[in-house]
Amino acid sequence: MTTPITAPVVAPMPKASGVREKLAYLAHQIRRSPLTMAGLLITLIVLLCMIFAPWLASxxxxxxxxxQRLAEPSAAHWFGTDEVGRDLFSRVLHGSRQSVGVGLFVAFASCLVGGLLGCMSGIIGGRFDGLIMRLMDIMLSVPSLVLIMALAAALGPSLFNAMLAITLVRIPFYVRLSRGQALSIRQMGYVKAAETFGAGRWHMVMWHVARNAMPPLLVQLSLDIGGAILMASALGFIGLGAQQPTAEWGAMVATGRNYILDQWWYSTFPGLAILITATGFNLLGDGVRDLLDPRQQGK
Incomplete structure (x- = not known):
């Protein structure tokens, strides 16, 4: 009696292995770029300070x-104190929640709204596309800083209004970028097939266009965070951002400039926080752009 020959049973490849391979590849690409690693490290430190500010503040x-007004940096006050004796180290830590929070909100909100609007404009076309793009052209024809200051002044000086003004001005950049991606993707065979089988425009945008237009939008988003932080600090510096007693880096630098000759620490530490944070996010954004660049995939 012969034993029947059966095909060997091959266990399916666990999904976790694919995730591990992708993470290993990502870690390898990051290690290849010292500047990306520096940007990632700075970003992580800033985010941790932002999250744990109530526990880290002395x-x-x-x-x-x-x-203790205008006291020099010491063991009791690491960054010194301001004109009313408030601890600057604690205010810089808590100020990260305002400044970095604005940058993150502006980047994600403008990417979401602008990305969806641009994808819809590219898919629908016609008068809707023409109206959206003419409106975006009008907004882009005005210098960004001038338009942001005008909107912030019209809405009133506050952190929320400054955040809203920056978001509105950044939306057109994402609309143009996502519209260009949508016009290219809508010519693909799978998109035309979905349209032939009766897929609605919203279904095509969400399931076919938006997903494939995501890489360039993520690159733009990562590069915009540092710029949004600088813009929010600029509005705070001229008095159109966060108001007293809220701790915000730009407003702290603006107040500290009145004491810069004798009390150098007042403006120095908030200014360094702005510089280091914006640099970290910009370096990380450059790294994300390189990681998502198809020309770098085989290297």
């Missing part, structure tokens, strides 16, 4: 102590 950022 004192209440809004507590007044006139007997």
């Amino acid at each position: 004192q209440d950022p809004n507590a007044l102590n006139l007997s």
Whole structure:
């Protein structure tokens, strides 16, 4: 009696292995670029300081102590104090929640709204496309900083209004980028096949166009965070951003410039926080652009 020959049973490849391979490839690409690693490290440190600011701060950022006004950096006050005796180290840590929070919100909100609007414009076409693009052209014809200041002044000086103004001005950049991707993707065979089988425009945008237009939008988003932080700090510097007693880096630099000759620490530490944070996000954005560049995939 012969034993029947059966095909060997091959266990399916676990999905986790694919995830591990992708993470290993990502880590390898990041290690190849020292600047990307530096940007990632700076970004992680800033985000951790932002999240754990209440626990890392040595004192209440809004507590007044006139007997310690404009005190030099010391063991009690690592970054010194301001004109009313508030601890600058605590205010810089808490200020990260305002400044970095604005940058993250502006980048993600403008990417979401602009990306969807641009994809819809490219798929629908016709008068809708013409109206959207003419509106975007009008907004882009005005210098960004001038338009942001005009909107922030019209809405009123506050952190939320500054955040809203920056978001509105950044949307046209994402609309133009996503529209160009949509016009290219809509010519693909699978998109035409979906349209032939009766797929609606919203279904095509969400399931075919938006997903494939995501890489360039992610690159633009990562590069915009640092710029949004600088823009929010600029509005705070001229008084159109966060108002007292809210701790915000731009407003702290603006107040500290009145004491810059004798109390150098007042403007120096918030200014360094802006510089280091914006540099970290810009370096990380450059790294994301290189990682998503198809020409770099085989290297």
